[in-house]
Each structure stands twice: as structure tokens, then as C-alpha cells.
Amino acid sequence: MSDVTGTELRIVGFLCNWCSYGGADTAGVGRFQQPTDLRIIRVPCSGRIDPLFVLKSLVNGADGVLVSGCHPRDCHYSEGNFYARRRLEVLKRFLPILGIDERRFEYTWVSASEGQKWKTVVSSFTERIHELGPAPVLNPALIKQAEAIL
């Protein structure tokens, strides 16, 4: 599945606008050293994250997917992350039967002030994905196609 070669792997991060995106920003402002494999997609709320976003990323070549939202009870929209928690937990448990390593997907909560926590989350998740290595190729044709365009 992996679309990249070299030292970086491709990790997709879905971050909620109000907490985790802010937390990542705090980490940046604090100049904490972080791995650079993560590509961040900012979403209004973790409740906006359809589990299909994660599955589509994995099918299309992500080596890992990280979702992060506001801590339960701290949602900007009161309850978005409560729904997210159920969906994401079900999704995580669904992956094994598909033949996808469930460790390639993780969800967590980081608040806007938790720059240090964000650094820890990103570092340990990236480390985990590197231990797992590039995701297995789903379909050789897909990779060929991508190579032809590049």
C-alpha cells in the first residue's frame, strides 16, 4: 500500500480544529522536535470524521492514520467526540478481518494547550509505523499507475 520510498512513511492525521490542531500548533510554536511523516488534515470536529476517511486513506496507500480530537467532555460542539469515540473504536476493531494491521490506525485526544502531549503522540505513533514498515501493497496496478504519473 505504501506510496513512498525513502526514510519517511506516509501518515495521515485527521485533527479537530479546536483542540488537537491547536495542540499541534502549540508544539510547533514551542519548537518541539517532531517527526515529519504526518500529513495533517484539519477537520471542524472529530465527530466530522467518517470512518470511511480512514479506510479510504488506508486503501489508497497511507502507512498509518492518526485521528485526534478534543478530550471527551471538552468538545467545542459538546458531543461530537462522544460519537467519534464509538465509531473510531468500532473501526479499529473492524480492521483485522480486512487483513489490515489495526496498529496502523490510532485515535487519541489532545487539547490545544498540550503541545508536549502532541509531540509524544506524534513521535510514538510515527515510531510505531516505522516499526511496522511500509504498508503492504494492496494492488500492484495502483502503484504502477502512481509511478506513471510521477
Next chain:
Amino acid sequence: MPNLEELKSAIKEHLPDLDMVIGWEQGFDPLRTSPIFMRSEADIDKLIWSPLCVHNLATYLPNLKGKKVGIVVKGCDSRSIVELLQEKLINQDDLTIFSMPCDGVVSIRKIQNAVGDLDYVEAVEANAETVKVTADGKTYNLKFEDIAASKCGRCQYNTPLISNVFIGEPKNEPKEDNYDDVIAFEQKSEEERRAFWMGEMDKCVRCYACRNACPMCVCKDHCVAQSRDPHWLTQEDTVENKWFFQMIHAMHLAGRCTECGECERSCPVGIPLLLLKRKLNKEIDELFDYKAGTLIDATPPLQAFKVEEENINERGW
């Protein structure tokens, strides 16, 4: 089938108040049955009830919302109705449910595997123990349990959960369902699991029969499989497209699938699609102690939450 006549007269009694009653009639050969939409007494005389009545007729109900509809159901079909009622996709006031206790239905695919060729089926005799199939001049005596639909082997709802007219003696033989099939599949290595699905998805012809036969697939022309905006899937016949479609189908049924098995029954190439849905049901039962289609007043678990979730430890990684 001694009770069939009783069932027919009950339907005849109710028909004047209804737009139609949905049931099964003999299909194009003695083995195959078809849904019938009964609008006259003559139609009702064609009604049959046997282990060959495999279709889950509840699939038609959401499209008929607003009409006065009668429907003949087996126990498992009644769960689909409960789920449709729960999600307000149909109105209980418009519905008249007829049912009898169920002894199980056959799997045409299993019969085909046992017999070989089912192109010229001459005669079928079916009862609760054996199914005698004469095809191409040869007669095969098949043990019912060998060719029964897999769902019947773990059925806990031989008597429907909901019905307006029930004929016969209630019968429930609660069998165990430990999700052994799911557990056995998950014991394979990750490579084997992935390869299995890649092989199966390679066979898929993207006919969407699995979706169309599913009573809970109600988005119809808004199905993400065909939406251009957002463009979730292309029209290309690639394994990833087909595979991703099945992930969508499964995720959209999470906490809603009643395991009637129509997806895999209708699949022309025999992909075991129910396995994916059963996996989700297993997890949902473990997480939320919930079985779809058993309680009209419940809320599907993915449309609800608890502030403190008992079985989710999301902080521990």
C-alpha cells in the same frame, strides 16, 4: 404444510384493507421461489411456505412506505422489520405482518455444490429432515442440515419477534452463536486474510446485488457508490474500488445489520460478505451489548453515546 391454508385464509381476510400482501410463489423451476405481490384472491392461492422461501421480503418495505402493506415473514426477516421500524424507515400502522414458525431455509448455493448442475431441476421434495432434488435425470437425497442456510444453524428467532397474525405453535430453539466463523477466520495470518479478500474482490462484478437485496441499504440513488460529489468511488473495475465498496457497505450497516444474509445469498459470484458484517456485529455486541433488530425502541449504538463508555479504553495506547 398444514398451516398454509390457514395462513392463506388469514391473508384473504385482511386483503380488502391492504394495497398488497408480499409473499413467495413458485419460481421458474421447482427449486427456486420468487416474491409475489398479492393483490387478489387468485394471487393468494399461489402463495407457498416452505424451506425454499429464502428471500427476505422486508427489503421491499422502505420503498412502499405510505402504502398499506401486508408481508409474510420468517423469524429472521422480522428482525429486519424491527430495525426498519426502529429507524422510522417504515410505519407500523401501515403494516400487517403474517408469520408462522420457521424450520429453516435452504441455501441454493450449497445445493448446487452438492448436486453440481442446477440448470434443469425437475422435482424437489423438501421437509425438515431431507431435501430430495431431481436434476438432469438424477435424484439426490440431501440432508437438510447439510444444505441449510448457515444463518439457520445459529438461529435464535424461529418465531418472529413481531407479527400481527401468527399461525401455528411458537417455536424457539435458541442456538448458540459464538461467532465461531469470525474467530476462525481471524486466526489466519494477516497476509492470508488480505489475500483472501483480494481474491474474492477480484471476482466481484460490481452488480450491487448485495446492496440492492439488503433491507437496511436504504440510501438508494444517494448511495456513495454512485455519488460524484464527493467522488468516493470511480466507475473503474479495480480491486480497490470493489474492496472499498464492501468496506462502505459494512460500515454503513454497523449496529444495524440483522444478519439475514441477503447480501451473500444474492451475490452472483458467491463472495462471503456476511463475514464482514458479522465481525462488526460481534464487536458491537461486545462493546455495547446490542443486537440489531431486536428492540423497536432502541437507538442504533453508533447513533448514540455514553459519557463514560464501559468497554472502551481509548486512553491506553
